[in-house]
Amino acid sequence: xxxxxxxxxxxxxxxxxxxxxxxxxxxxxxxxxxxxxxxxxxxxxxxxxxxxxxxxxxxxxxxxxxxxxxxxxxxxxxxxxxxxxxxxxxxxxxxxxxxxxxxxxxxx
Numbered sequence: 001x002x003x004x005x006x007x008x009x010x011x012x013x014x015x016x017x018x019x020x021x022x023x024x025x026x027x028x029x030x031x032x033x034x035x036x037x038x039x040x041x042x043x044x045x046x047x048x049x050x051x052x053x054x055x056x057x058x059x060x061x062x063x064x065x066x067x068x069x070x071x072x073x074x075x076x077x078x079x080x081x082x083x084x085x086x087x088x089x090x091x092x093x094x095x096x097x098x099x100x101x102x103x104x105x106x107x108x
Contacts, residue, residue: 003099004099009033013033017030032087038083042088043086044083044088044090044091047088078093
């Protein structure tokens with residue numbers, strides 16, 4: 001949303017890193033977004049596997065997890081776009097596409 005509103009990803013990530021949300025994890029994933037370096041530390045396929053396991057356990061216990069189910073669909077969509085073996089942070093690329101942002105055109 002911030003990028004669609006004209007805020008550069010780097011500026012937004014700098015902002016987040018200056019708040020109580022700042023962490024080494026957020027900084028590392030933010031750096032991957034900045035550089036578009038999606039060398040996997042945890043692939044989208046691995047994330048889907050974990051969601052598959054969690055959703056199966058929830059189903060067995062008759063526990064609804066609508067947000068997890070929606071996230072599972074987003075992960076599957078990222079895999080469908082060819083990001084299966086890339087780091088799951090490529091979900092950012094998927095969100096940009098959904099917002100109509102052409103990051104290739106921007107050279108971002």
